[in-house]
Each structure stands twice: as C-alpha cells, then as structure tokens.
Amino acid sequence: MSIRASILGAMVAVLIAPSLLSAQDKGLASTPPMGWNSWNKFGCNVGEDMIRQMADGMVKSGMREVGYQYIVIDDCWQVERDQSGNIVADAKRFPAGIKALADYVHSRGLKFGIYSDAGYKTCAKRPGSLGHEYQDALQYAAWGVDYLKYDWCNTTTQDAQAAYALIRNALNASGRSIVLSICEWGTAKPWLWGEKVGGNLWRTTGDISDMWQGKDKHHLGVVDILDLQDGLQSYAGPGHWNDPDMLEVGNGGMTTDEYRAHFSLWSILAAPLLAGNDLRDMKPEIHDILTNKEVIAVNQDALGRQGRRVRKDGDLEVWAKQMQDGSRSVVLLNRDVSEKEIAVSWEDIGYPSHLSASVRDLWHAKDLGQHQEKFSASVAPHSVVMVKIAP
Ligand code: GLA
Numbered sequence: 263m264s265i266r267a268s269i270l271g272a273m274v275a276v277l278i279a280p281s282l283l284s285a286q287d288k289g290l291a292s293t294p295p296m297g298w299n300s301w302n303k304f305g306c307n308v309g310e311d312m313i314r315q316m317a318d319g320m321v322k323s324g325m326r327e328v329g330y331q332y333i334v335i336d337d338c339w340q341v342e343r344d345q346s347g348n349i350v351a352d353a354k355r356f357p358a359g360i361k362a363l364a365d366y367v368h369s370r371g372l373k374f375g376i377y378s379d380a381g382y383k384t385c386a387k388r389p390g391s392l393g394h395e396y397q398d399a400l401q402y403a404a405w406g407v408d409y410l411k412y413d414w415c416n417t418t419t420q421d422a423q424a425a426y427a428l429i430r431n432a433l434n435a436s437g438r439s440i441v442l443s444i445c446e447w448g449t450a451k452p453w454l455w456g457e458k459v460g461g462n463l464w465r466t467t468g469d470i471s472d473m474w475q476g477k478d479k480h481h482l483g484v485v486d487i488l489d490l491q492d493g494l495q496s497y498a499g500p501g502h503w504n505d506p507d508m509l510e511v512g513n514g515g516m517t518t519d520e521y522r523a524h525f526s527l528w529s530i531l532a533a534p535l536l537a538g539n540d541l542r543d544m545k546p547e548i549h550d551i552l553t554n555k556e557v558i559a560v561n562q563d564a565l566g567r568q569g570r571r572v573r574k575d576g577d578l579e580v581w582a583k584q585m586q587d588g589s590r591s592v593v594l595l596n597r598d599v600s601e602k603e604i605a606v607s608w609e610d611i612g613y614p615s616h617l618s619a620s621v622r623d624l625w626h627a628k629d630l631g632q633h634q635e636k637f638s639a640s641v642a643p644h645s646v647v648m649v650k651i652a653p
Pocket of ligand 1: 336384413
C-alpha cells in the first residue's frame, strides 16, 4: 500500500469510527432485559405458528404490561446458506419467513430476537456466523431483529473477546439498535470484558436445567448456578448484565416454592428475566410468579445493582440488593429440606442497628411493620421470604 493510500485509509477509519460507535444505542438494556426464549421448553422444535402464539400469550397473560418485551427464537431456525452465503431459515417451519414473523411480533408491541453462534456451526449443528458476521448482521437488521443471542459452540481456536467484539461491530454497522447477548458460558470470564466489547448481557455459567440442584456435564440446577454468581456483582450495571441463564419457571421439574425462589433470586441478582415456559398454557400459580410487579420492580430498579450474598449459615442464606431509593431488597433463602428461621440483621445490609425501618413482604404484598436491628421469618424448605426494608 502506498503512503498516500494508508493515510487515506486512516482518515476514513477516523471518520467512520465515531459513527459506528454512536450506532450502539447507549440506552440499550438500561435495566435487565425481560422477555421469552424458546430453548428451555421447545429446544429445536421451533416454528412460526408457535412463536406467534408466544407473542400472543405474552400480551394476553399481561406479561407485556409488567415489562416483558423480547420474543427470542433460539437455535434451529436456520438450515443452510445460499450460494451468496446468506443465511436461510427453515422454510418448512417458517414458511412466511423471518421478516414476517418479526413484523408480527412488533405488531403486538413486542421486540424480536434471534440466535446465532460465533463458530462455524451452532450448538445444534446449524450454520454459524463465522466469516459471515457483517452479512448476518445486515440480514438481521433488514428483518427487524432487536436482540441477538450469540453462542460459542464450534469455535475451535477463536478468541472469545475478539469474536464478540467483531459481531458487536457488525451489529453497529447495520445501523439498527440490537441487544447483544453473549452466550459463552463463563469460560473466558466474559464479565471482565463483556462491557468493553459492547455486550449487554453475558452468560456466567453452563446451561440451566429444570431442577433445584445438581450438576450433569454442562447442566446445572438453580442453586448451583446461584453459587457461581456471588462475587460477580461488581461487573453488572445499566446496559451490561451478568446472565445466570434463562428461567425454568413453569417447566414442571420443580415445586411452586422452588420456582418462586428461582424467580426471587434471579430478580435480586438483576439477572435478565427471560421466561422459558409455554406462555399459551400457564397454571395460575406460575402466572402469578412471572407477573409479580413488586418482585419485578426489584429486578428492574434503575440503580442497576446486582444483589449479593450477605450471609451464609450452611443452608440458610441472605441475599441483599441496594435499591435506588436507598432501601434494600432482601431474599431469605432456605436451601434445607425442613422449615427454618432466617434472620437478616441491619448490619448485614449496611444500616445502623438502631434504625427503625419498615418491612414489606413482596410475595404477599403485605406490610410487616417497623423493625429495628433485624428481621426474621420462618422459611419453608427450598423456599424464600422476600422483603423490602426501607428506613
Ligand atoms: C447452548 C446454549 C443454550 C442454547 C443451546 C442451543 O447450549 O448455552 O442456551 O442456546 O446452545 O443449541
């Protein structure tokens, strides 16, 4: 390259760079994203009718009204690339095409998300985006995609930070505001670089399973995932969140108490709240968990703090989150198999002992009066009591 050409190149880069940067919407995911994703319940069994019905379900159930926004199709919507390298959706399952589906989701007042992978194939062996990052980003933007979950299967020797920076740049260059969900399972510690590369959320662990406890290869139960979140709180904030994986609430493998605990913990962790159940067919108790406004308000608090474990006595734990109004949200978690008394002291949550504070039970929407020094409650097995403590 001649000196003139390289100077010209540098000038072009300087001119383009700020516009690419400004294309990334700074207001994106200012609170943890809320929505629904197909994977936990449906796996590869996705199709346009079902996705439309989920959008309808999100509206009809009142979930949209309490803040759920994104309808995300996970793996298996794509089958091949055409001769020009364009990604091709499964025409049997999505006969009207992805654009029409995105339009439908938008017509219901919701946003539309899709899935790809940084490697040459997705985890379900569909074509990945490797080498097609800009082409795919342009296609997503043309379809009206608002959210991209970007997985990490079949990436061989790729560098995670570079791969996610590349797709973020490609999304920015498309000119559309698109949330980037980094799905790298925590292997390369994405909390250390996720914000820098423009990720809006990043998985911190392997996949969740519809179970309270247990580890099997890549799959973890709710409390096993929970244990891996403590210590990561300083990395989360408006626009960039730790993601302990999607919700299993309502998928049948846990008790109602366990699902309520799962939802309470994800809320106090300021985790993305992506429902993973069948929204067409929800039992009333599942609907009540997913739509509890006071619990969701803890998750969506504008300060954007992630809660942390402030006390652990064996199976009895206290998790606390500072709220924008100075109050604290608190989860008393009983991991034991019998009912237990759990206390949170004001010292645990950074209040002076003599302070008189009001306590409100969030699941029962009930004021529990003024307390000093501490608050304690009896907590059922594998269950929580969730309160807001306000001076
Ligand atoms: C990985 C991800 C899951 C899901 C599947 C799809 O396991 O971690 O969340 O997207 O791939 O194949």
